[in-house]
Amino acid sequence: MDKRIFVTQPSLPPLSEFVASLQKIWDSKVLTNGGEFHQELEKALCQYLGVKYISLFNNGTIALLTALQALNIKGEVITTPYSFVATTHSLLWNGLTPVFVDIDPETLNLDPRKIEAAITDKTTAIMPVHCYGRPCDVERIGQIAKQNGLKVIYDAAHAFGVQVGGESLLNFGDLSALSFHATKVFNTFEGGAIISNTPEMKQRIDHLKNFGFTDEVTVVEAGINGKMSEVNAALGLLQLSRIDQNLKDRLEIATRYRSGLSDVKGIRIPTLDEGVVGNDSYFPIFVENDFYLDRDALYERLKAQNIYSRRYFYPLISDFPMYKDLPSASKANLSVAANAASQVLCLPIYPGLTTAEQDRVINAILPQ
Numbered sequence: 001m002d003k004r005i006f007v008t009q010p011s012l013p014p015l016s017e018f019v020a021s022l023q024k025i026w027d028s029k030v031l032t033n034g035g036e037f038h039q040e041l042e043k044a045l046c047q048y049l050g051v052k053y054i055s056l057f058n059n060g061t062i063a064l065l066t067a068l069q070a071l072n073i074k075g076e077v078i079t080t081p082y083s084f085v086a087t088t089h090s091l092l093w094n095g096l097t098p099v100f101v102d103i104d105p106e107t108l109n110l111d112p113r114k115i116e117a118a119i120t121d122k123t124t125a126i127m128p129v130h131c132y133g134r135p136c137d138v139e140r141i142g143q144i145a146k147q148n149g150l151k152v153i154y155d156a157a158h159a160f161g162v163q164v165g166g167e168s169l170l171n172f173g174d175l176s177a178l179s180f181h182a183t184k185v186f187n188t189f190e191g192g193a194i195i196s197n198t199p200e201m202k203q204r205i206d207h208l209k210n211f212g213f214t215d216e217v218t219v220v221e222a223g224i225n226g227k228m229s230e231v232n233a234a235l236g237l238l239q240l241s242r243i244d245q246n247l248k249d250r251l252e253i254a255t256r257y258r259s260g261l262s263d264v265k266g267i268r269i270p271t272l273d274e275g276v277v278g279n280d281s282y283f284p285i286f287v288e289n290d291f292y293l294d295r296d297a298l299y300e301r302l303k304a305q306n307i308y309s310r311r312y313f314y315p316l317i318s319d320f321p322m323y324k325d326l327p328s329a330s331k332a333n334l335s336v337a338a339n340a341a342s343q344v345l346c347l348p349i350y351p352g353l354t355t356a357e358q359d360r361v362i363n364a365i366l367p368q
C-alpha cells in the first residue's frame with residue numbers, strides 16, 4: 001500500500017536549533033509570563049505581518065474569547081456557519097447569541113449583502129472569518145459596522161501573512177484573532193494572537209490574558225490564563241525564519257493542483273481576487289453535480305488510496321446540537337453555506353509534499 005498522505009503536516013525547524021533555544025530557557029529559568037522569547041516574537045511578528053500591536057496567546061480559541069471580552073461584546077453577534085466550530089463556541093462561552101448569516105458563494109465568507117437584514121437592537125458585533133485565508137469583504141463589512149455602531153472581530157485563524165492591496169488583512173476590523181495551531185501555516189505547536197490597533201487596547205488584552213493583573217497586587221478584570229510559554233515563543237521565532245520559504249512551497253503546490261485539476265469537469269477551484277496575496281493555507285475544491293462522483297464518494301475513493309483529504313467545513317456549525325435550534329440556523333437561511341459544505345474537499349497541501357505524492361492525489365481525482 002502507498003504511504004499515507006494527510007491533508008496537512010506541520011513544518012518544523014531542525015531539532016538542533018530548537019534544542020539551542022531550549023538550553024537558553026533552561027539557563028534562564030524563565031518559562032513563561034512574558035519572557036525574552038515572548039517579547040522577541042511579538043516584535044518580530046509585528047514587523048513581519050505589518051501590524052501595530054500583537055498579543056500572543058496559548059491558542060486561537062482563548063484569543064477569540066479574550067477579544068470578545070476586551071470589547072465588552074454583549075447580546076447578539078452576527079457570524080458565519082461555514083467555519084471551524086471554535087468561532088461560534090467563543091460566542092457561547094461569552095454568553096452571547098450567535099446569529100448565522102449565509103456566505104458568499106465565491107469568497108465563502110459572510111455575505112455582506114445579507115448582514116444588514118440580520119441586525120436587531122440586540123446586535124453589538126460581527127464576527128466574520130477569513131475562511132481558508134481568503135479575505136472577507138473588509139471594506140463593506142467596515143461600512144456596515146460603522147453605520148450600525150457595531151464592533152468587528154475577525155476570526156483570522158487562517159489568515160497569517162495575507163495581504164490586500166499591499167496591506168496586512170489583519171489591520172481591518174477592531175481586532176483580529178490568529179491561531180498558531182500545529183495545522184496552521186505558522187505554528188508554535190499550540191498558540192494564537194490578537195492583533196489590535198492602539199497601545200491602550202493591547203494593554204487591556206495583555207491584562208485580560210494574565211488573570212486581569214496589572215501589577216503584583218492589583219487585579220482590574222476577571223481575566224483568564226491565555227499566556228504563551230517561552231517554549232512556544234522560542235519555536236515561533238525559528239518558524240518565522242522559514243516562513244517565506246514555506247509560503248513559496250505552498251504556492252508552488254497550489255499552482256500545480258490548479259494546472260492539474262482546473263479543466264476537470266465538475267471540479268470548481270476558487271480563485272483569489274486581484275491584489276490579494278494569499279497564503280495557500282488550504283486547497284479547497286468543490287465537487288459539483290457534473291463530476292462523475294459525489295463529494296463523499298470522492299473522499300472515500302481518496303481514502304482507499306491512503307490519501308486523507310478533509311471535508312472542511314462539514315457539517316456546518318449551525319447543524320451542531322448546541323446551535324441547530326437557533327432561528328438563524330435554518331437550512332433556508334443558509335442555503336449557500338449548506339451547498340458549499342456538501343461539495344467541499346480540502347486536498348493535502350504542506351511544504352514537503354512531494355510532486356510524486358501530489359501526482360498521486362491528482363491522479364486519484366481524475367476520471368478513470
Ligand SMILES: Cc1ncc(COP(=O)(O)O)c(C=O)c1O
Nearest residue numbers: 059060061084086087157179181
Ligand atoms: C477558523 C478557526 N477559528 C478558530 C480556531 C481555533 O484555533 P486554536 O486551535 O488555536 O484554538 C481554528 C483552528 O483550530 C480555526 O480554524
